[in-house]
Amino acid sequence: MAPAQREIVDRAIAxxxxxxxxxxxxxxxxxxxxxFVPPAATDLLAQGLNLSQxxxxxxITFYHDFRSAPPGHHVLKLCRAEACQAMGSERLExxxxxxxxxxxxxxxxxxxLTLEPVYCLGNxxxxxxxxxxxxxxxxxxxxxxxxxxxxxxxxxxxxxxxGCGKQGGCS
Numbered sequence: 498m499a500p501a502q503r504e505i506v507d508r509a510i511a512x513x514x515x516x517x518x519x520x521x522x523x524x525x526x527x528x529x530x531x532x533f534v535p536p537a538a539t540d541l542l543a544q545g546l547n548l549s550q551x552x553x554x555x556x557i558t559f560y561h562d563f564r565s566a567p568p569g570h571h572v573l574k575l576c577r578a579e580a581c582q583a584m585g586s587e588r589l590e591x592x593x594x595x596x597x598x599x600x601x602x603x604x605x606x607x608x609x610l611t612l613e614p615v616y617c618l619g620n621x622x623x624x625x626x627x628x629x630x631x632x633x634x635x636x637x638x639x640x641x642x643x644x645x646x647x648x649x650x651x652x653x654x655x656x657x658x659x660g661c662g663k664q665g666g667c668s
Contacts, residue, residue: 509527510546528563534565539553561615570608571611571630573610573629574615576617586626592642622635
């Protein structure tokens with residue numbers, strides 16, 4: 498772990514360790530500052546809170562909001578609850594795989610976009626819904642998704658060939 502990361506982890510432990518159930522607030526503090534919880538923080542947290550490494554690891558892996566690697570520059574959380582699935586969130590997921598080559602829990606090769614699942618945004622009447630960098634969007638279709646991503650500067654990677662779909666391209 499980089500010294501700057503360790504300093505953030507140590508500071509969060511020192512500041513929040515006396516709270517009841519301190520592990521969750523500390524994990525949120527670390528992720529808020531770093532964008533993820535470094536795997537090496539598990540041992541520091543266990544020692545600082547008198548917990549086992551298994552307990553700390555279990556909490557980090559149980560809650561889907563915690564990441565163990567840095568996210569992309571933009572984070573898209575796609576709702577996968579029933580209403581959004583019924584209204585097309587699976588098509589949006591397929592579109593993202595086609596356009597950026599990423600699936601759930603993946604980051605684009607250029608590091609610009611991370612795709613994460615979320616299981617209900619409370620926006621069922623406007624499904625399918627998503628969060629893009631924390632901002633809620635409803636009634637999203639493929640065209641609107643492209644516009645949202647283009648609006649924050651996330652562009653599709655260049656494709657090889659002419660794009661005609663023929664294996665080997667046009668002749």
